[in-house]
Amino acid sequence: MSRAGKLGIVFSLFALAVGLVVFTAMSFLRTEPPTVDLAAGHQPGQPVHLTVETVGSVGYGVHPQWVSYLVKAPNGQWVQSTLWNLPAHTKIDVTIYQYDSGSPLRNQQVGQVYGTDGGTATLNGKTIRLVNSNAGSGVGHTFSVPSLGINVPLAGVSGNKICSAAPCLPNQWPHNEVKFSFTTPGVGQYRWQCFVPCGLSYLYGNGGPMQTIGYMGGFLKVVD
Amino acid sequence: MAIGISKTLDDVGRSGNEPPAPQTSSRPAWMSQHLGTAVIGAVAGYAFGHWIGNVIAAGYPNPQSNGENDIAIVLALVFGVVGWLAGIGAFNYPLAKIIGRAPAPEAPEVGWTRFFKYNLDHKVVGFQYMIGVLLFFFTGGLWAMAIRTELLNPTNHYFGPGTYIAIVSEHGSMMMMMATSVIIGPLGNYLTPLLIGSRKMAFPRVEAFSFWMFMAGYLVILTAIPLGGFPTGWTGYAPLQTQATAGMDSYLVGFIVIGTGMICAGFNVAVTIINYRAPGMTWNRVPIFAWSLLAVSSLLTLATPLLATACYFGILDRTVLTSIYVDEHGGSNFLWENLFWFFGHPEVYIMAIPGFGIVAELLPVFTRRPLFAYRVGAAGMFGVALLSFFVWQHHLFDSGINPDMRPLFMLTTELISIPTGFIYLVGLGTLWRSKIRLEVPMLFCLALYFNFLFGGISGVFVSDVPADVTLHGSFFVMAHFHYTIMGGLMFAFFAGIYYWIPKISGKMLNKRLGQIHFWCMFVFFNLTFFPLFFVGILGMPRRVFEYAHNLQVWNDVSSVGAFLLGASFLIFIANFVWSIYIAPKKAPANPWGSLGLEWQTPTPVPFFNFERIPVILSDPYHYDEQDPLPVADLGGGLVPVAAGAVGSVDMPGEPGIEGTDPGGSNG
Numbered sequence: 026m027s028r029a030g031k032l033g034i035v036f037s038l039f040a041l042a043v044g045l046v047v048f049t050a051m052s053f054l055r056t057e058p059p060t061v062d063l064a065a066g067h068q069p070g071q072p073v074h075l076t077v078e079t080v081g082s083v084g085y086g087v088h089p090q091w092v093s094y095l096v097k098a099p100n101g102q103w104v105q106s107t108l109w110n111l112p113a114h115t116k117i118d119v120t121i122y123q124y125d126s127g128s129p130l131r132n133q134q135v136g137q138v139y140g141t142d143g144g145t146a147t148l149n150g151k152t153i154r155l156v157n158s159n160a161g162s163g164v165g166h167t168f169s170v171p172s173l174g175i176n177v178p179l180a181g182v183s184g185n186k187i188c189s190a191a192p193c194l195p196n197q198w199p200h201n202e203v204k205f206s207f208t209t210p211g212v213g214q215y216r217w218q219c220f221v222p223c224g225l226s227y228l229y230g231n232g233g234p235m236q237t238i239g240y241m242g243g244f245l246k247v248v249d
Numbered sequence: 250m251a252i253g254i255s256k257t258l259d260d261v262g263r264s265g266n267e268p269p270a271p272q273t274s275s276r277p278a279w280m281s282q283h284l285g286t287a288v289i290g291a292v293a294g295y296a297f298g299h300w301i302g303n304v305i306a307a308g309y310p311n312p313q314s315n316g317e318n319d320i321a322i323v324l325a326l327v328f329g330v331v332g333w334l335a336g337i338g339a340f341n342y343p344l345a346k347i348i349g350r351a352p353a354p355e356a357p358e359v360g361w362t363r364f365f366k367y368n369l370d371h372k373v374v375g376f377q378y379m380i381g382v383l384l385f386f387f388t389g390g391l392w393a394m395a396i397r398t399e400l401l402n403p404t405n406h407y408f409g410p411g412t413y414i415a416i417v418s419e420h421g422s423m424m425m426m427m428a429t430s431v432i433i434g435p436l437g438n439y440l441t442p443l444l445i446g447s448r449k450m451a452f453p454r455v456e457a458f459s460f461w462m463f464m465a466g467y468l469v470i471l472t473a474i475p476l477g478g479f480p481t482g483w484t485g486y487a488p489l490q491t492q493a494t495a496g497m498d499s500y501l502v503g504f505i506v507i508g509t510g511m512i513c514a515g516f517n518v519a520v521t522i523i524n525y526r527a528p529g530m531t532w533n534r535v536p537i538f539a540w541s542l543l544a545v546s547s548l549l550t551l552a553t554p555l556l557a558t559a560c561y562f563g564i565l566d567r568t569v570l571t572s573i574y575v576d577e578h579g580g581s582n583f584l585w586e587n588l589f590w591f592f593g594h595p596e597v598y599i600m601a602i603p604g605f606g607i608v609a610e611l612l613p614v615f616t617r618r619p620l621f622a623y624r625v626g627a628a629g630m631f632g633v634a635l636l637s638f639f640v641w642q643h644h645l646f647d648s649g650i651n652p653d654m655r656p657l658f659m660l661t662t663e664l665i666s667i668p669t670g671f672i673y674l675v676g677l678g679t680l681w682r683s684k685i686r687l688e689v690p691m692l693f694c695l696a697l698y699f700n701f702l703f704g705g706i707s708g709v710f711v712s713d714v715p716a717d718v719t720l721h722g723s724f725f726v727m728a729h730f731h732y733t734i735m736g737g738l739m740f741a742f743f744a745g746i747y748y749w750i751p752k753i754s755g756k757m758l759n760k761r762l763g764q765i766h767f768w769c770m771f772v773f774f775n776l777t778f779f780p781l782f783f784v785g786i787l788g789m790p791r792r793v794f795e796y797a798h799n800l801q802v803w804n805d806v807s808s809v810g811a812f813l814l815g816a817s818f819l820i821f822i823a824n825f826v827w828s829i830y831i832a833p834k835k836a837p838a839n840p841w842g843s844l845g846l847e848w849q850t851p852t853p854v855p856f857f858n859f860e861r862i863p864v865i866l867s868d869p870y871h872y873d874e875q876d877p878l879p880v881a882d883l884g885g886g887l888v889p890v891a892a893g894a895v896g897s898v899d900m901p902g903e904p905g906i907e908g909t910d911p912g913g914s915n916g
Contacts, residue, residue: 028831032831224492
């Protein structure tokens with residue numbers, strides 16, 4: 026075989042092998058939860074309704090034991106995703122169904138409501154500015170967007186009957202209903218995160234779902 | 250030239266240092282063990298370990314709560330490594346000895362298949378290491394491409410934040426693992442006996458074991474990605490380490506595996522240099538590269554056990570829930586940070602010293618001048634090695650350590666610039682007023698001095714407490730250590746590869762392609778990393794995938810430089826494949842006109858290196874002499890190097906072993 030032929034074969038095989046490895050690795054690494062698009066079809070001036078739920082253990086997928094957020098897509102399906110497209114400069118009406126238990130907070134600061142419209146939220150219909158985590162069932166999670174100055178504590182559910190497989194339905198499981206509103210800023214990606222260490226069986230509760238997009242943290246992807 | 254030895258050639262000829270005679274293996278071909286059986290062993294071991302880990306611990310509260318059985322994963326990785334070693338045949342000999350059976354005869358193999366087997370020839374192991382470190386380097390380089398892709402834009406992301414830090418961590422860990430062995434593995438194993446006149450390494454089995462552990466470490470650290478990655482960077486800080494997901498197990502097991510290989514490699518090289526020097530190879534005749542290998546071997550042997558121990562503690566915390574690094578239960582995460590950096594800073598010099606050893610070895614060849622201040626250079630290497638154990642807390646200036654400790658460690662850190670300066674000045678002194686031959690290896694040597702100047706001086710900045718308070722954790726530090734490791738070590742590595750490949754392979758690498766590779770690598774390296782000093786000073790933190798918009802231009806310059814830098818290595822690969830396999834051009838016996846002992850051996854180097862143990866007559870740096878004699882008497886009489894008589898030994902007719910190229914010139 027000629028030198029050119031040898032060279033062609035060697036480089037073709039090399040390029041093929043490297044290409045396959047890189048493609049496989051990149052495909053794997055770019056795997057992330059789907060982005061739920063709540064901006065599509067949005068009418069200017071109208072608020073967007075964002076409905077999410079928290080569940081003590083998602084019950085399926087790669088990490089079935091992990092605590093997680095889910096979001097209701099425009100088609101009514103519950104989706105395990107923390108990446109949400111929202112329209113810019115728009116009022117977002119948020120409803121969170123909190124199905125998880127709670128505990129006293131290490132940091133009482135995140136027991137306060139701030140950054141929402143009016144600086145308040147409603148907990149089962151009652152307006153609140155603070156959840157006292159040392160009373161009742163404590164706080165299970167928070168919905169916090171540091172760059173927008175938003176923090177909303179989600180009071181824990183009392184009792185032993187806790188939903189442990191998503192999606193949880195309001196008429197079947199005890200829950201707390203938390204409502205609040207905020208207004209999106211300009212286009213950009215804004216990190217949101219639960220600030221209550223809730224990664225069960227991880228040191229200080231900060232591992233696992235607390236570090237993983239799709240469970241206890243995600244992005245508000247604000248678009249035009 | 251005074252011989253200065255008391256033994257005659259007949260005294261030392263074939264006695265004493267005699268390797269076992271070649272034997273014929275009775276094992277049928279289908280039963281032979283090679284890379285394929287190693288992979289099968291690794292997969293089987295992984296499956297067995299995972300199964301047994303689930304049997305032991307699946308019912309424990311932790312796996313029940315978070316669905317992650319770290320015991321199963323650690324056992325899977327450990328048994329995977331054991332299976333890998335069993336599959337390659339690493340246990341055959343020791344097990345046979347343990348049970349009292351005569352080990353199967355092991356013949357010195359010939360042919361390309363020996364490179365895929367557990368081979369005891371230091372030259373084969375050296376070549377295996379060369380391919381291994383390149384595999385490590387290019388894999389780590391692909392991770393670097395992914396990092397720079399993500400950083401092209403400050404707010405539009407290609408990866409998620411968790412994936413980004415997993416990639417950064419994988420890149421850092423792989424590159425550090427590679428860099429500890431990049432010189433001592435390929436060139437140290439291949440050249441140590443040739444440099445000092447030995448017929449073999451002290452412990453051939455330990456040497457082969459170190460290589461196959463090195464490759465096992467490669468596989469183990471790669472498993473971190475499918476296991477979810479780890480969020481700590483290469484430093485693995487607790488308590489983040491303790492609360493991380495399963496990919497962290499790969500990091501901890503991987504560094505133990507790699508570390509064990511490093512200890513074996515370092516111990517073997519050190520014992521070989523100390524005990525296997527040929528008669529007449531007095532300490533002041535030992536090549537400066539061998540001095541650097543001895544210094545780095547000392548560091549590997551003394552520092553690496555700390556890392557392995559620290560990782561073992563981490564595994565205990567993650568699996569059986571000890572609290573060695575958990576503050577609130579009586580442990581201390583500072584313990585990890587101290588243990589890690591007590592290894593980690595000597596590690597920096599494990600990477601730097603052999604690079605300087607290579608360039609100091611090559612400069613006299615290409616300047617035709619004796620090595621300037623040889624003893625100062627050797628002393629500088631050991632000075633750096635010694636002081637490297639007294640500086641580790643400068644990594645913790647900002648971590649809340651006792652403030653009174655900071656001036657002390659600032660002082661010790663700045664002290665280390667003195668022996669480093671010795672080494673640097675030895676090179677500059679050799680270059681001073683010399684007629685430089687700008688061959689490809691020499692280009693890489695000169696680039697090292699250029700790059701290391703930036704790396705070294707920026708290191709003085711970050712060793713200074715007030716400056717470090719501002720620069721710590723920023724891209725400035727990142728640029729600093731890339732200038733020292735990539736700009737120093739990797740340029741030295743390629744200098745060594747271009748220089749010694751004619752001896753290793755018997756083929757010359759294409760000079761024009763080599764020059765193109767050098768200039769691309771040099772320009773694009775600086776294009777990649779110099780802008781990072783700016784963005785670091787302007788406050789861009791490491792390991793964060795989002796940054797300020799005003800830093801985008803410099804980041805884009807760096808990313809474009811990185812892609813082009815990555816492409817420059819394709820030129821090297823093309824050169825390597827072209828020159829070795831596609832259009833091989835036989836190398837002259839001594840293409841650079843070196844006085845080094847390794848160039849007196851035939852090419853390819855015979856199995857036992859030297860027919861008779863050589864008698865060393867001088868150091869290899871007397872380039873200022875007219876018609877210098879070879880540095881050693883190999884038993885065939887002494888003929889000046891300029892007369893073209895290097896490699897005067899004709900080897901007996903072993904298959905695949907050629908005699909001296911009679912037509913070779915000394916370039």
